[in-house]
Amino acid sequence: MLALSMLLPVCGAAAEEVRIKDIVDVEGVRSNQLIGYGLVVGLNQTGDRLNNALFTRESLISMLERLGVNVRAQQAQLQTRDIAAVMVTADLPAFAHGGSRIDVTVSATGDATDLSGGTLLVTPLMAANGDVYAVAQGSVVSSAFSAKGAAASVTRNIPTSARIANGAIVEREVPVDLRERPLLHLSLRNPDLTTGRRVALTINRDLGSPVAEVEDPRTISLNLSGRDVIETLARIEDLMVVPDTEAMVVVDEASGTIVMGDNVRISTVAIAQGNLTVQVTEAPLVSQPAPFGNGQTAVVPRTNVKVSTDAGHKLGILPSGPTLRDLVSGMNALGVGPRDMISILQTIKAAGALQANMVVR
Known part of the structure; x- marks a missing residue:
């Protein structure tokens, strides 16, 4: 409750x-979305496999060529896992001036398993019109981690996505x-x-x-x-x-979350909530013949089906035009949990008694 x-x-x-x-x-007066493609280096054997992520291999070779290092003839020998290809995204806020810094988000595009501890190399960030508005570079820091052994692994949050605070410098302004x-x-x-x-x-x-x-x-x-x-x-x-709000009920079936405004009203309605539980279990029997007999071992399937109902819930009547407080109190009196309440609200809406817009996510 x-x-x-x-x-x-x-x-x-x-x-x-x-x-x-x-x-x-x-x-x-709004922000503008920026995007770029870059490389994160310095990973501890958690980057892309160059044999699988061909775009990472080509990006690495092209970057080294721009720096005067030619390894294209020996690219088959590139076996490092300390580099990862990433997409870099950012929001350019309104009135951002040249030289100011903005946060960026770095997300792996290949089969890298962890970006923590790496360094994002210089990455131009472009808007939808193709113009470069910022340049990103910096150390990738993430609270997520991933560790694994021979028979088990542990992962916390998403280690292949991280954020670099003040990781980009604005190079071009949007005039407003x-x-x-x-x-x-x-x-x-x-x-x-x-x-x-x-x-x-x-x-x-x-x-x-x-x-x-x-x-x-x-x-x-x-x-x-x-x-x-x-x-x-x-x-x-x-x-x-004083803003006015539409009478609305928003429910999230995945998490069982319910949010209702104070102006939600319900017409007179009777509610009965009961739970039906069907339990199916498989308990196969093994028929074993006597020693030295001519019989064969056989498995005989056996299925047990158990149906039970929860008769603890009562029939309740909500009077016409109850407020949010009345509705919640009434549901609590009936012993209704959040997930059951979602089903009840949907049924009340279908009956035409819920005087509010209902949004299901």
Whole structure:
């Protein structure tokens, strides 16, 4: 019942005021994804097998040729396992300037088993347009590890993926000039007309003129002509507003997690929950003939099937329009666990009694 009681603290959270900057994004101000291909060296026999990862072999030969070392004629003798081919990814944040540093993620592409302790060599990071915006290099540090012996192995987390803090230097900027854009759009992270209207009213009330207008459930337009755009945006970001939320239930069947908003309501419904258990076991019998007899040993299959039901659960009735607290209390009274509650909520939704949107992941 612990997982159900953990839902209680969210009650009433939707009525709290939040800053506008925490629920909106300024259109055009965003990060950009970067990607690159590189090599990690210095591994302790945990890198790629060059006979299997041909791209690693070719990358190593090409890199050595650029450094003035020609081993292409003797490439068959390259048997090292101290190198691994990796994909390097990063997010270039908005307003990042040349010379600033960003974090990068390094992921193995071959059959390397552990990247810990290696060093990423100079790797250009490109955007979707093919231009290089950053260059990555640095030591690969990971809390994951992998160890194995002749008959057993132990692996913690993912040793073939690691992160290099401040591992890339920004070489090229993405120009964003807000001062030259008096017409801006604010984008709600959770689209909602009610929230958008409250944001627009709060902005207009604070600035004393109708500069904000709701265009759709996600977009709020701002006309800041004749104003200092930067100063006005900073002022708008700190304004407080009460966001509205859609009645929603989100369940994760894999982990048994259930998250419900405070405005979830359920019509009058009766709930009966029982568990049916079917246990099938195989217990074959061996028929052994007498010594010196002419019979043959035979295996006779035997299957045992046991069906049991849990009659401990009761029929419960939830009154019309219960709040989240009432719903959780009612489920606890019926002795319902989180995974059973997922099934119950899906059935209530199918019956048309759950007045909320349900998202199953």
